[in-house]
Amino acid sequence: MGRSKSHNKLYITKTEWTHDFGGKKEGEKKNAFRPLPFYCCSLSLQHLDDPMSNENGNLFDLVYLMPFIKKYGKDPITNKTATMKDYFPITFSKNENDEYHCPILNKVFTDFTHIVCIKTTGNVYSYDAVNKLNIEAKNWTDLLSDKPFTKNDIITIQDPVNRANKNNISSFHFVKEGLDFSKSYDSTTTTSNNNNNNNNEDNGNVNSNEATSRIFKELKEKGIPLSEKEQERALKEKLEKQQKEEEEQEKKLMTEDEKKKILFEKFKKDKQEKEEAIKKHAVQAPSFTSTGFTKKEFTEEHPSLTPGKKTKKKGYLQLKTNLGDLNIQLHCDLAPKACENFLSLSESGYYNGVTFHRLIKNFMIQGGDPTGTGSGGQSVWKKPFKDEFSPLLKYNERGLLCMANSGTNTNGSQFFITLKADLSHLERKHTIFGKVVGGLEVLKTMEMVKTDESDRPNHTIKINAINIFENPFNSLDEEQFEEKLKQEKKESQKKHFTQQLDKDIEGNQISSWYSNPTPQQKVLNPSKDVGKYLPTSTNASTSTSLGKRLNDLPPPKNNTLKENLIQEQLQKKSKTTGSFGNFSNW
Structure with a gap:
């Protein structure tokens, strides 16, 4: 007994008081917070179809707001006197996935996004876009329509900080009063x-x-x-009939873009499966006996040794330096490996802050080495890659973009730009993979910079950044898919043409079989006359019974397309007049 007394509590717990001694039980809270999503009507609590707003930022559907204002003449939320003039329509923007988003920043709206609208235009934006591009920049024009507005016209639809007070359904006037x-x-x-x-x-x-x-x-x-x-x-x-008709119409109205998108996804999946299958079957199959032993082990080829990706498009970028900008066109179709290396390094920011360490007037300017010594730098694959030479690319103009190397197949990250038109001694020694198409005056400014004895510029020429306008390797799958569609279309047209031609030929054969002999048959079985005026003896081949039977046989059925075309040409020639080939019109 003494031991148990030491564990006895000298107080009653909350649970004991509530359940065992008839204490107060907690009921439902009257003002429980129930937030309303920004895309719902404050009256019907359903999805907005024709959104309307007031200066407080409360959203209503026009179909439900008009009868309420007409009957009560007050705002459903605040119970203040209101008319339809106090409300204005607003416009939400949607992305490809049918989600509400900011049309400027392309950020999807969530329950925790600060959303505002412009009263004069009704356009809805995120507060970040309006704050940066309107308020801070003091640009008081709408970002989409360029219509002017004032700071008071910026109305908050949803504020994550004040969401509990504004979007609390239980605090709405028509909910408290039970207005139907x-x-x-x-x-x-x-x-x-x-x-x-x-x-x-x-x-x-x-x-x-x-x-x-x-x-x-x-x-x-x-x-x-x-x-x-x-x-x-x-x-x-x-209503059921109308619903079915609408569903059928939606199925039929599947756009060509959606079909193309589905086919493209299937094409990518099939391509990936083929590549995986090739990798699986590339290893030598196991042998049933020990005679299948080989000392060679299968190793996957390094990416730097594989051939470049095939594309028919050009690449475009802008090389921004401290002396000006150079617009460059890349020959991705003729030197894909070098272009892929240059684009990949540019995207990763590898060349940002790198200087041109070598300049020879009337020859070239060289850069691309992060160490600035002329002996550093590596490719995007961490290993040198092979040279690429094309008969279409020659050292015959100024402003060519070429790979610098220390020998055959030792290309890394360094490159140079030519400052002279005729540099034929560099043919098949350095890969040409681009050219300057804009900013040649900047190139002239670079050439005029003085250098020291080791050809290093006295004034720093630095690459600040590289802006890539078009990288065809990112859309390689789309390009291959488009090429496949063109090929399939061409094959289907060719197949349709041959089928139609076969039908025409077959029809001509049937007509010649059942009707009188046509000029076509005469051309197929020409006589052995010499010219037109000296006929030969006709009894040579038809005197025997075998010859008569052969003459009585029908024309052959396996008339080829070539024979048909020859017959048409011969018929056209027979109609010509005034030529020396035929003495009938002499």
Whole structure:
């Protein structure tokens, strides 16, 4: 007994007081916070179709707001006197995934995004876009329509900091008072229907709206008397029919872009599976006996040794230096390996801050070495890659972009730009992979910089950044897919043409079989006359019974396309007049 007394509590716990001793039990909180999403109507609590807003940033659907204002004449949230002039329409923007987003920053709206709208235009943006591009820049024009506005026209729709106070459904006036706006809307539409029908009939349990009243009106115009049950049944059938028609229409209205997108995804998947299958089967198959032993081990080829990716497009970028900008075109179709290396290093920021360490006037300017010594730098694959020479690329103009190397197949990250038109001694020694297409005056400024004895510029020439305008290697799958579609289209057209030609040839054969001999048959079986005026003896081959049988045989069925074309040409020649080939018109 003594031991148990030491563990006895000298107080009653909350649970004991609530359950065992009849203490106070917690009930439901009256003002429990229930946030309303920004894309929902503050009246119907449903998704917005025709959004309207007021200066407080409360959103309503036009279909529900008009009957409420007409009946009560007050704002549903604040209970202040209001008219429809106090509200204005707003416009949300959506992305490809049908999500609400900021049309300027392309950021998707969430429940924790600061969202604002411009009262004069109704366009909806994120606060970050308006703050940076309007408020801080003091640019008081709409970002989409360029329509002017004031700072007071910026209305907050959703503020994550004040979300609990603004979007609390339980604090709305019509919720507290229990105002039934749906009945008011139904009653107005019902009275209008009754006035149009000149009677006081009720539509039964059917919720009246614009669609139902229009359907009842159509049925009555057709002279169909409807009772309440018949009305409900007819309305239900018609609505189901309309829904099915809309679904079928949506299926048919699948755009060509969507079909193309599905086919492209399938093409990428098939291509990936083929590449994986090639890798799996590249290793030598295991042998059943020990004679299959080989000392060589299969090793995957290093990326620097593989051939470049094939593309038919050019690449474009801008090389920004402290002396000016150079616009460069890359020959991705003729030197894909060098172009891929240069573009990949540029995207990673490898050349940012790198100087041109060598300058020889009337020859070239060299850079691309992060160490600035002329002996550093490496390719994007961490190993040197092979030279690429094309007969279409010659050292015959100024401003060529070429790879610098220390020997055959030792290309890394260093490059040079030519400052002279004729440098034929560099042919098949350095890869040409681009040329300067804009900013040649900047190149001239670089050439005029003085150098020391080791050809190092006295004034620093530095690459600040490289802006890539077009990288064809990023869209290589799309290019291959487009090429495949063109090839398939060409093959289908060719197949259709040959099928049509075969049908025409077959029709000509049937006509020659069942009808009188045509000029076509005469051309197929030409006589052995000498010219036109000296006929030979005709009894040589037809004197025997075998010759007669051969002459009685029908024309051959396997008439080829070549024979048909020859016949047409011969027929055209026979119609020509005034030539020395035929003495009939002499």
